Every structure is written in structure tokens, then in C-alpha cells.
Amino acid sequence: MTPKRSPTEIGRFNGRHMTMILIVFFGIIMAVNFTMARLAVTGFSGTVVDNSYVASQNFNSWLNAADAQEKLGWTVQVKRRVDGRLQVEVSDRSGPLSAAKLSAVAVHPLGQKQSVSIDFEPSTQGDFLSSRPLPLGRWQLALTITKAGQSAHILKDLR
Incomplete structure (x- = not known):
């Protein structure tokens, strides 16, 4: 049987509350980071020219x-x-x-x-x-x- 809590204990901020706040906070941060990393990897390949030296030789032409x-x-x-x-x-x-x-x-x-x-x-x-x-x-x-x-x-x- 659980002990009866007094009215002052019901609204108190305790370790369980802090744990839940930290889990939700870092969960959101991780979800945003993974989403942004996936979008970065599947988006633009980053290749503008295959060989920058050859491209620089052709620049004037x-x-x-x-x-x-x-x-x-x-x-x-x-x-x-x-x-x-x-x-x-x-x-x-x-x-x-x-x-x-x-x-x-x-x-x-x-x-x-x-x-x-x-x-x-x-x-x-x-x-x-x-x-x-x-x-x-x-x-x-x-x-x-x-x-x-x-x-x-x-x-x-x-x-």
C-alpha cells in the first residue's frame, strides 16, 4: 500500500519530473539532428565539378x-x-x-x-x-x- 501524500507534496518538483524534462528535451534535439543529417545526406551530392584542376584550366575559355x-x-x-x-x-x-x-x-x-x-x-x-x-x-x-x-x-x- 502506498503512503498517503500530503497536499504540499503533490505539487512538488521532484527528480522524476526533471528526468522526464531531460528525456523529452534531448529526444527532440536528437530527432531534429537525425532528420537534418538524413536530409543533408540524401540531398545535394556536393559535387560541382569532378576535377577542380581541369575546371580551372578551362575557366578562361x-x-x-x-x-x-x-x-x-x-x-x-x-x-x-x-x-x-x-x-x-x-x-x-x-x-x-x-x-x-x-x-x-x-x-x-x-x-x-x-x-x-x-x-x-x-x-x-x-x-x-x-x-x-x-x-x-x-x-x-x-x-x-x-x-x-x-x-x-x-x-x-x-x-
Whole structure:
């Protein structure tokens, strides 16, 4: 039989209360830490380039190519249509580039989905339509535009 407790003992803070507070506190801390660690490991791989030395050797040529591309003055607008196909408008300072050739690779930014190659066909409105729909989600579109021996490589984010 348990001894009867007095009214002053009922509301007292004791060792059992402190133990429960510590268990709950550290349990929450551990749950948050494990969740954040899992998200960090399964998210971005951390690899930007495979070999940083080789990338540094190509850096100046990348800058020169970017300057030449900027001098072309080509602008690109990408829209996702209701049917999932991509509509791309390419223009320069004088207007739409309807005679250009366009191709793209859609890459998932975190590498969770397989990359998708996309071909484009010119439409009657002077823009380009993808030959097939792109699955929903967040994608980075690496466009290659070629016209009269000149080419441009443009990255666009799709959400």
C-alpha cells in the first residue's frame, strides 16, 4: 500500500519530473539532428565539378565563350504549356530567331530524377515547341541554340 501524500507534496518538483524534462528535451534535439543529417545526406551530392584542376584550366575559355554569347544578344523565354510541352521564344535585337535550331537537356537540380533530352520543332508563331512533354517538377533546362554557325548555351530554371 502506498503512503498517503500530503497536499504540499503533490505539487512538488521532484527528480522524476526533471528526468522526464531531460528525456523529452534531448529526444527532440536528437530527432531534429537525425532528420537534418538524413536530409543533408540524401540531398545535394556536393559535387560541382569532378576535377577542380581541369575546371580551372578551362575557366578562361569559358569566360571567352560567355562574352561571345553575350555579344550575340539572344534572349530566351521558356513557358510550360498546359499539355506539359515547353514553348521557347528565342529572339535577338532584330526580332524572333525562327531559323535557329534548338535542343535541350532537362536536368533535375538535385539529381533525384533522370535527365531528359528534349528536341524542339519550330511553330507557326515563330517560337519553338518541345516534341514531348516534360514531367512536372523543378528542372534546370540547358538550351543549345544554333543559327548560321553561331551557338549559345543558356540555362533556365523551370518550376
